[in-house]
Amino acid sequence: MIKPRTPPGVMELLPRDQIAFQRMLDTIRRVYESFGFLPVETPVFELSEVLLTKTGGETERQVYFVQSTGALAQGAEGLPEMALRFDLTVPLARYVAEHEHALAFPFRRYQIQRVYRGERAQRGRFREFYQCDIDVIGKDTLGVRHDAEMPAVIHRVFSELGVGAFTIQLNNRKLLRGFFAGLGIADGERQALVLREIDKLDKRGAEAVAATLQAEPFALAADVVAKIMDFVQFRSRTQAEALAKLDQLAGEGSDADLAAGIAELREVLRMLQAQGVPESDYALNFAIARGLDYYTGTVYETILDDHPQVGSVCSGGRYDNLAGSYTKSKLPGVGISIGATRLFWQLREAGIIAAAESSVQVLVALMADEGVADALDIARRLRAAGLATEVQLEPRKLQKQFQYADKAGIPFVALQGEDEAARGVVRIKDLRTQEQFDVPREDPAPAIVARLQAEVTR
Amino acid sequence: MIKPRTPPGVMELLPRDQIAFQRMLDTIRRVYESFGFLPVETPVFELSEVLLTKTGGETERQVYFVQSTGALAQGAEGLPEMALRFDLTVPLARYVAEHEHALAFPFRRYQIQRVYRGERAQRGRFREFYQCDIDVIGKDTLGVRHDAEMPAVIHRVFSELGVGAFTIQLNNRKLLRGFFAGLGIADGERQALVLREIDKLDKRGAEAVAATLQAEPFALAADVVAKIMDFVQFRSRTQAEALAKLDQLAGEGSDADLAAGIAELREVLRMLQAQGVPESDYALNFAIARGLDYYTGTVYETILDDHPQVGSVCSGGRYDNLAGSYTKSKLPGVGISIGATRLFWQLREAGIIAAAESSVQVLVALMADEGVADALDIARRLRAAGLATEVQLEPRKLQKQFQYADKAGIPFVALQGEDEAARGVVRIKDLRTQEQFDVPREDPAPAIVARLQAEVTR
Structure with a gap:
């Protein structure tokens, strides 16, 4: 007799919880479809050579490899032929590059599938989890208005999920770059290090972070640190406040990146209003940076107002080129992702969602x-x-x-x-x-x- | 630059085909839910020790193993810790045994997920494919009426899929066993060998199969072979014909298995009528045996009348004990499975379904x-x-x-x-x-x- 049990790090649910989870996925899918995104599914495994074009990243160290019984028996050398996808972005890049001539651009796709990461086993960390992604991919160019559609989708999803008040936080990487350049911190790596400290604001508090930025190796002047702290702690509460802040920043600096970032954020704010997103549900937050080596323009994080400890429940942003590893075509894009497994688990832990009524009526x-x-x-x-x-x-x-x-x-x-x-x-x-x-x-x-x-x- | 491509043996679709495929899955799910089946999802991988409790089967030789980057680097000995599921039945057995005390029996579950088999790469063979399963699992006992509900579900699914006329073919393993015992072929293994020859009827034709059964190693008498051929080539066209045939068989033999099989089929036929399934859409077919070492009572196959070459598009049957490897509880069950990936691929090849309208309206x-x-x-x-x-x-x-x-x-x-x-x-x-x-x-x-x-x- 074998003890029946799942591998560690997976979320397997009893039927009534599964019904509640399924409803969450159905809601996300319905909203994605209502905004005109098209479904794509990719295989759970990709050729290792195709999946692992970049090496050394944290994610790549968490990859699961797949081997057939035959290959295993032969004790084949080198990397196994296939690996499980660790996100939906690399498969999207491969998909768009592979099917480029059959797709219409801008290509709007949604994808709701599981991904796999060899996370350290601990409560609330999953090795298998759903990602619910949308992306719009342009050919050569993609207007900033597509950046403005993402928060409208996020808004609809979280309104329909009924998980209470939430705030979609907006920032722009160009604006960040320009702001720091204006303070004499022009080097990208140095900016990244400063941003990493700023990312600890919630945990360490403003004073501790300010002290670190004044000390070696940063050694920033007190007035510079004061400006940084003022900048990253700003949160707009209304559309007017957000626009006024952008006007103020535009008046303070002449950096080209800063100006571009401000212009993009203005357009995003204007379009949010046109789409009827209430101004109480979004805010500028200059402390948001997201994946530093990937996003290049607008970035998003979404927090549940009454449950900030859950962290961002929907994040994403604008990137310059999706599929440089697979095609010479320039494919700029913008997208967001909801980690549904973790979201469901945390909402259930927090008592926000309970097991559903049966699907049987x-x-x-x-x-x-x-x-x-x-x-x-x-x-x-x-x-x-x-x-x-x-x-x-x-x-x-x-x-x-x-x-x-x-x-x-x-x-x-x-x-x-x-x-x-x-x-x-x-x-x-x-x-x-x-x-x-x-x-x-x-x-x-x-x-x-x-x-x-x-x-x-x- | 890496050439973007999928591994062989997967079905990846362009958006309009994906929409058509998604509609197929949605229809199957909607029908399954309408009959009161509850959703279950299990992880894509199981612990190898749990998944591979039996050894040596064809399916087990096709297993894909999963290894983390760390385990691979260490060159761990023995079987990798995890493997991809090759069907949804073993995960169901594990699930029911693991959660036995939290489930209500009879436990009715549907599961629509992908499974993985290292099939030889060839057109129309898939290494990754969807299975859409329903099963009803009893504790200790499960009445034969549950066997009669399966064809009603199959009928609803294929009516709603709109793939033309179809026939749900019914048989019963006890009836088969009793019939052959009555002819002096009582040994189970010998029965299996005969049934394997009968399975070749469509390919080889009746005369060739009859000749084989008369020759060594079978060496069956001519009149016995004639009775077998008559038996396995019978197809009922109406409810009355089906019941008359069962009456005739009951009159010809007194074997206990034969009598039990006849009684079960009678109840299934009676319940089919009560459920409003038209008699033109089902038939007795005594040539159907299905997985010889697994099913013990009612068995089903479904064929598309205008496309018999597609083979069975929905099969299943009754089994005595689902989870003997994991629990001492006796868990009899009955279930069916639709291989949706292969079905979709074949219907598209045959021109029965085309790319859908966009999901965008x-x-x-x-x-x-x-x-x-x-x-x-x-x-x-x-x-x-x-x-x-x-x-x-x-x-x-x-x-x-x-x-x-x-x-x-x-x-x-x-x-x-x-x-x-x-x-x-x-x-x-x-x-x-x-x-x-x-x-x-x-x-x-x-x-x-x-x-x-x-x-x-x-």
Whole structure:
């Protein structure tokens, strides 16, 4: 006998949790599709040579390799032929480069699949997890308006997920670069080191970070550090505040990068308003830098206002060239990613989401063995009206059947006893309210459908 | 520069094909849920020790192993720690055994995920493919009525997929066993060898198979072979024919297995009728045996009447004990599986399904740069009504925008020129009919929604 268990670092759910998780994925997909993104799926494994074009990164050290039984038996030398994808961006780059001539640009794709990383095993860290990505890829150029569409999508997703108040935080890498250049910190590597310290603001506090920036090896002057601290701690609360801040920055410096970053952020803010995103739900935050060697323009992070400890639940940004490893075409893009597995796990830990009602909406109970044909026919009529219906196929104490439905989270039980059969009706019990009502035997669905719809719109 | 390409043996689709494939999976899922099956997802990899409890099977020789970068660097000895699942049945067994005390039995689950097999690379053979499974697992016992629900689900799935006429073929392993025992072929292994020859009926023809069975090593008497050939070539065309055949078999033999198999098939047939499955869509076929060492009662295969060369598109059956490797509990079950990747590929090859319309329903065109705020607002109103809407964010020749929508399979283009703006309307063009009509600027969705709904019900 082998002990049944999953490998460490995976999130496997019981059915009611799986239903809740599935609803989260369905919501994300529906919103992505509503904004006109097209579905793409790529294989779980890629050729190692194709996947690992860059070496040495943290992510690459976490790669899982895949070997066939045959290759393993031969003890083949060198890297195994295939590896599991560690994100959806490298597969997207490979996909776009491979199918370039068959795609229309700007190419708008969504992809909701699992990725694999050999993370250290610990609570809340996953080795297998869903990413839900959208990207818009241009050929040669891609206007900044596409950067402005991303926060509108994020806004719709998190509004529909119903996870409380959230703030989409915006920044721009060009603006960052220009700002630091204006303070005499022009070197990219030096900027990166300063930004790394700023990233510790939440953990260490402003004073400690300021002290570090004044000390070796940074040795920045006190007034420079004061300007930096002022800059990175700014958060706009309204559209007007955001625009005023950009005006102020434009007045203080003449750096070309700074000007470009300001212009891009202005356009993003203007388009957010045009798209009806409430100004309370987004903010400028100059402390956001994201993957320093990858993003080149707008960057995004999204925080849950009442649960800042969860960290960013949706991040992304603008990049200059998606697929330089695979094609000579220049493919600039902008995208965002939701790590759905971690998000679900954390929301559940925080008590924000609970196990869902069952995906089964009606249980047709069985009172006596000879009633099974009737029960099956009632179920057929309910299903035809779109109701997910389970039939009790073998007789069992009625009380047990109700207990089962209650525990499983099935809201309605339908039953037809002798009395109901004589009157040509089916009795429906709503287990949540304990209400009972009769529906016509030949047309049992409408009353249940109406109740469920009333709940959705309530 | 690395040549962008997928590993051999995977099905990667361009967006319009992916949309068609996604619709297939969505339909299967919707039907599975409508019958009250609950979603389960398991990790793509399992511990090798857990996955490979039996050794030597064909499937086990096709396993892909997974190794972390660290384990690979250490050159760890023995089997790698993890392996990719090769079906959804072993993970189900592990899942049910692991979570046994948290589940309600009979446990009804559906699972739609990819599985991995190191198949020989050739056209139409896949190393990564979707399986769409349902199973009902009982604790200690599970009534035969659950066997009768499977064909009802199959019937609904293939009706909704719209792939033409199909036949669900039914058989029963007990009936087979009893029938052969009645002919003096009582030994299980010998039965298996005979059934293997019968499996070649379609390829070799009846005469050749009959000749083989009369020759060594079978050396069956001519009258025995005649009875076998008569038996395995029977196909019922109606419910009455099926029941009459079972009556005839019951009259001819007294074997206990034969009687049990006949009784089970009778109940399945009776329940099929109760569930409203048309008798033209199922048939008895005694030549069907399926995985000889696994199934123990009812077995199913489904063929497309106009495309028999595709083979069975949905198969399964009853088994005595799901998880004997992991638990002492006896867990009988019944289930079916649709190999969706192969099915989609074959239906596309056969011209039965084509690339779908885009998942995008409306393109809001942009006639001049200053119109973008208006375009975004129109899109917002369309999305609020559930229409998947893409916005042309940067001005471009109108003709190009129409060409793009047409090529992408987007049915509607919305545009607002000066004239429309003055009149407070948006012009909608249906690219499939070339019809144009105006809708109110503030409420542009209803007319489009109505058109789409009319098409669905048409």
